[in-house]
Amino acid sequence: MSHKLFRFMDLPRQPPRTVPVAIRVLGYGEISGDFASTDASTQAGRCIDCGNPYCENACPVHNYIPNWLKLVEEGRLFEAATLMHETNPLPEICGRVCPQDRLCEGACTLEQGDFGAVTIGSIERSITDEAFRQGWRPDMSHVVESGQRVAVVGAGPAGLACADRLRRAGIAADVFDRQREIGGLLTFGIPPFKLDKGVVRTRRDVLEGMGVQFHLGVEIGRDIAFEQLLADYDAVFIGTGAYTFVNGQLPGAELDGVHYALPFLIANVDRLIDEQPVPAALDLNGKHVVVLGGGDTGMDCNRTAIRLGAASVTCVYRRDEMSMPGSRREVGSSRDEGVQFLFNRQPTALIGEDNKVRAVQVVTTELVDDGKGGVQLRNVEGSEKELLADVVIQAFGFRASPPAWCDAYGIERDRSGRILAGHDGRLPFQTSHPKVFAGGDNMRGADLVVRAVYDGREAASSIALLFQQPHFAEDALQIGVV
């Protein structure tokens, strides 16, 4: 009886070691270590190659996970990297920031069967890193330049994914971003202890090596007119993200010491990039911090606050722990690093003194029958309580923030402001302007990085189709090719 067949039972799930809490909170380095030399391949060998690859199905970009796990198991590093890139232009990034426990690893048969999921995310990350280290780069040798050019607005995950695919199809890709570095939220929103900025820089090198041209510090509509893009390029992809934060409408939001999550996070990254000391506004030394919101951004704020020296960090979430929308892993890391959680609490007001925040008023919540067969959340009367806070960070989420010029060019949006794309009679991700495509958070609203990657990838396919004969584009939409 082959040992291999039962490895998933005999060998436990073993992700790479993480940096000990005491050390990691002192800095901003990634907390997850690399696999020891052969661990990735042994761990990959736990995959039982299900007839139904639940991991692949749950993965928003539908990575060929069992297939590359096999290659990893066989030690075929470059082939694995190539196959990872076939579905995912940014595997090293998704390997780091995806909530795998809700996606591939959560769906893994071994996870469901109580064996512990295959460490898919860690493998994806470490294999791509290692391939880069050893010099692997996407093979562009067979790409035939088509002569067409596309402008990509926004160098976030959607834009990068789109640019990657355009280049592979022989289409020139010029990427514009108002920031001075590529990555969008990857660089400025996600804290470096989750995603080291060097990773994004490597990716930039890779993309530039593929022929992607970046135009940074350039804002479309300010520095270059959108009309100019339409004139200069055969198509435009808009991937400008979701930066409009959800306002909790809490009384007292104007008080000093109250932050919104994204500016807070960006400010910290900005000064880290420039290797500047902590500015006063971010100095949390000895302060009691309350973070409102239970999503991944809330966790980023929690953990950033810890690193900024907070005396305590309390994370308030209105439902119970099971209902938290973010990754379990991030909740766990937050806890490990000393964050307190308060569940079933709804913040109702921010209370200040001297124009400075002093406390958060919260009320306990409970679930009640909504009379329609479901349940709803209700505040328990008389359960109001004050939570002392020197600093409050609101992390209630984000809304799409498409550029203002969209309207002027007939790029339709829905009522919540999201760009409409791929609707009736359109190619996937094509907006109501036939030359303009969109994807990522400005089309979806705030969502996972990996979904933005998917959008960028697919939008590029649609653009490539558009450039071919129209009738072929229609055929290909109707019938797949085995």
Added chain:
Amino acid sequence: MAQSVTTTLYDPAFEHDSCGFGLVAQIDGHASAWVVDTAFEALAKLSHRGGVNADGISGDGCGVLIHTPAPWLRALAKEADIPVAERFAAGLVFLDPAGSNATAVLEQYIVEEGLSVAGWRELTVNADACGPMAFSSCPRMHQVFVNVGDGMDDEKFERALFRARRRAETALAEDAQFYVVTLSAHVIGYKAMAAPGRLRDVFDDLRHPALVSDAVVFHQRFSTNTSPQWRLAQPFRLLAHNGEINTIRGNRRWMQAREAILHSPLVDLSDIGPLVRQTGSDSESLDNALEVLLAGGLDMLTAMRVLVPPAYAAREDMDEDLAAFYEYYALHMEPWDGPAGLVMCGSHYAACALDRNGLRPARWALSDDNHLIVASEAGLWDVSASKVVGKGRLGPGQMLAVDFRAGKLLFDADIDAINRKRAPFQQWLREGITYLESDLIDPSLAAEPLPANELHRWQKLYGLSREERETVLKVLAETEAEPTGSMGDDTPVAAMSRQVRPLFDRFREGFAQVTNPPIDPLRELLVMSLMTQIGAEGNIFELSAKNAKQILLNSPICSQRKLRQILALPQYVKGTVQVDLCYPVSEGLEAALRRFCREAEEGVRAGAGMVFITDRYPNKKTLPAHALLAVGAIHAHLTESGLRCQCNLLVETATARDAHQFACLIGFGATAIYPWLAYQSLFELGRDGHIHRGDSNQREIGRSYRRGIRKGLLKILSKMGISTVAGYRGAQLFEIIGLAPEVVALCFPGTPSRVGGAGFAELQNDQRLLAAEAWNEAKPLHAGGLYKFVYGGEYHMYNPDVIDTLQHAVRTGEMADYRRYAQQVDSRPPSALRDLLLPHGIGEPIPLDEVEPVEAILKRFDSAGMSLGALSPEAHEALATAMNRLGGRSNSGEGGEDPARYGTERMSKIKQVASGRFGVTPTYLINAEVLQIKIAQGAKPGEGGQLPGHKVDETIARLRFAKPGIGLISPPPHHDIYSIEDLAQLIHDLKEVNPTALISVKLVSHAGVGTVAAGVVKAGADLITISGHDGGTGASPLTSIKYAGTPWELGMAEVQQTLRRNGLRGRVRLQTDGGLKTGLDVIKAAMLGAESYGFGTGPMVALGCKYLRICHLNNCATGVATQNERLRKDHFIGLPQMVMNYFRFVAEDVRLHMAALGVRSLGELVGRSDLLTQAEGSTAVQRQLDLSPLISNDGLGVDVDSACVMARNPMRDPAALASRISADADEAVTSGQSATFNYAIANTDRAIGARLSGDIARLYGDHGMDATPIILKLDGAAGQSLGAWNAGGVQIELTGEANDGVGKGMTGGRIIVRPPPESPFASQDASILGNTCLYGATGGELFAAGRAGERFGVRNSGALAVIEGAGDHCCEYMTGGVVAVLGACGLNFGAGMTGGFAYVLDLQRTFVDCYNHELVDIVRISPEGMENYMQHLRGLIAQHAEHTGSAWAKHLLGDFRGLLQRFWLVKPKAASLAALADELRRAA
């Protein structure tokens, strides 16, 4: 006869028949009334081998062929005042009762051939002797008398008669009633649709006092249809056939192709119409072929051996001259292959022959006054034992003939001796044949690898996905075998797919079920051959050296080296016409194919002997036409043009990669194939280190791949029951699903294709899409998704979302959650054929509470057969418990069942009887409400299975009567079912042991399953299950999962229509299974005709199965399909409640649909296909599908039952003797006392002992009466299945002889068979038992003083037996027990034998060549160190002598020490001598 256009799925072309037959002859040529009387009496004793029609009286037909009838005919002529000449012929002619000019036309041709008609007389048919159905279709019958022409000798006279008859038949082709039974001076046939006992009553002629003869051939038919057709009764003009010609479609086409090259100086064959009939009965076509060969100048001994040769190729012991005789003729005639027992009678010979597999019984006996009888059964004549000087049986490939001129009986060896001396065959072959050696190293011929980007372009152009590369190609090269998979196929059939699917996916492989058996290509490899010849076929009538000029390849799959060697041969350097399949897009696919046909024809007419078809050279401006389209079209065109036999089709293609694809190409006419893309892809895989197979170079990879493909090809051939690739080539054994009539007509004429599909435009469009991908270099290879789910690839009906929602629903038990699941399934993109069928209501919707309750619907639900072995005990029992609590039935599957479960809610109410017969004991059989005979399973119809040793744990081993850790093999066929009358026999056997059980027969959907089902109903089944192709857990080769069987919708509809057409529907309950998931599936299945529904995967998923498709690896992570203790204990989460939730949901879902349809009980919907309409499809091909044949009720009448109306299918055989025994023994059994009874027995008394065993098992279990046996002393010739399912406490002592199936399923007790003491022959020289005795026996003892037939002890797992000789395949698949053979054995002893052991006496010193070396060792028994064995053997012989009184046994004992050295001990390689000896000691 033009095939009638049918609007339903029923097609008479699918009809089968089978039967009993015989021949009585007086060797010295003395004609007598005794010969005639004996023939008729023998015929009457075969009635149980025939079928009876819906009216209960009309038989399926029987007849006689009477040799040298002249004196009697002269008397008949005289009485009719017809003046016949000294030499004359006569013949019986069927005519249209409404009148016709047929007699005049026949007369005209008789005269044209230089003969004269002496006169005609009309025969009267006695109506009451043949039953109302038969009589209503009775033709008018005239007898014609023809006088010999001037100066004609006998031979010329016979040939003139032949020509006259054939020409008249051609001229009268439109007259469906005109039929000449025989027209000859030497034989005359009479046949009728009558029960065999009544044939003589039908015709007054047959009771005429002048009727005497020296040889009579007789035949009783069992047909799968019931519409009476007098002409189909046998014998035909020369022969009668028991069995089926599997290769018939190929044989017919090749005979057609051969018309252009067959010339005989003796007879003009050019104007006699088709040489063989292209439609109708396979036996009749074979009869036609034999006639032509005889007319052309071959004699019967040669002709028969040429048409139905033995397995000469693998027989190392065969004489070289004889082998050369067969090889020479094989160059000019492919074998007519199939289970065939043939009796025949011509001018000079009467003969009997068996095909190479010997699957039909033929027993002979010879009296001291030179009377011979050969027949399907022993015991048919009434000759006193003291006068019978010899008894025997024909073995596989053997022939027995009476030479009337010499007055001699010719045995097999005598015939061989005549044949091999006919010409210097060996010398001709030595000079003429070129063998292409693959080992000649010629560096210039080595493969040139393509650059990677070019290779990837072609891979995309020809639709090779990464999945296929890794799952199929790589595995073939690594393991030299096909990849294995689990869980069946849940993707749409190609016609429904939204993806570009390989053309081959539209071809479903044929497989043998019921009417013919599949072969085991591994264990019975000796009958198989892939030998392929290249060269023009010669004229078979011209015996010459030049006809031996051929090139032989050991298989039709070429390496590049071989391909180039062929093309470099002098005759082909200039003599090759090349067809380039890449055509300009503007030309269009259809025009291109027509051009290819023209080019091939012109080339061959100009002298090319090779048509080289290639798709190797595509460019951007062209599209490749699919090689299969081209091969099919060119082959058909060249056949039509009479050119096919002059050339070969050599195909260089990218499209052929797996075994099925090669089989398609060969099945539609390709001679040999060079799969260039497969090799190139393998080369790349190998170069990049992806192929793990130890150290190997590139050449080895190609060779390994070819070996894998060859095995796969053999499997595909064998599951159709075909032995040689020559018989498969051009045989078109496929059903097409998803091609438009225009494509079928041009490329695959005559292949069933019943729902239409893609036309040339769609096929071309598919190729255009692939080409677009291919020429886009940036596109990677497609990921695939046909075998496993891949996002964005092919749709899977059990995709992750479906599994997740279903599992969620059964755990919460909430109907709302079920609805989410059902919504996913019911609104999927149309994937199954039924997705295009929409149900309509009978009336207005009704309130839900008026619909019958869930409980009423649950009774109609069964779980599909899944064995313990496939499932874990926990899952198996949870399933049984759930079904029992619900009031449905669970199915044990084929692995036996723990007796501890009997009588509890964990017992399976359906007990399966499958080919492995694991654990099938009388107790197992009586603890069942339904006994299901599994003929085939959806995942791999026509194949056997193998349970690897590591899955055989203590429990499995105990239940299967095997040893832990030793692998177990299920044979492809049931070795007691080789044809339809055998199935009737097994049903009879099962009804005998458990009279209250319903008998179910499980079939798999395929074109023609309707007629098979009709036969099954006539054989006595109460229930029939029609499985779709998609079902199946367990391990199965991927090509079987993907390509065999068809959707159940087609099978169910065809069965429903066929049974209704034949008036049989009311006698049987129909069930379907295959991917049923929701209430809507049940509603549609009901409307198509099913009244009961089987679910396999659904309940498994409910128990936690996540469709991992790793069942075959024993590491199922959900603990459902594994025997691993930890997985079962810690990770299996299934509960009966989950299964119950699932079925209740489905039943409730059914109710909701019923309410909406306005139906109160599900029964109202059964068979209401009129309530289904076809929805518009969602793809171009779907819109071209025509499903109207599935839902049509055309021609079925309104008064015919459309659902089952009988509680059970009434038994035909009164089983008088069994009843008597049961009654006589009742008191003794009840009181548990021993008793002895005496009876006379005849061959019509079948399964004697089975009912008694059932009676005993019911009270005492399998062994409770061991110590107080009921002793049955029988005298005579026992019918089939003597002592079947024999329980401990039944002891049968038969004095006489027995037929097939003695002791099948025996579990205890004893059977003794001895010849009558007055017999003059030596027992060790005579046959005393038939074939397949002790099949599936689990215990008990058998002593027989005489020789047994083929496959003695097949799948024996515990019985002890002593016999005095055996046929081929003795101890096949044996896993336990002991067999001592005190005489010679046939070939292939111990094939697949993994347990038990045997002793064989080898006086002739031939055993070393006879046993199968794969799994067993043979050891000499020396007096030193092997005392245990020596004593054991001596003990066995002594017991044998004591029980049977065998003189031979006494003789052996007398010289035991001296003879000891002549005995072999045969043991499985895996078993050690010491361990066996240990067991002996313990047993002693």
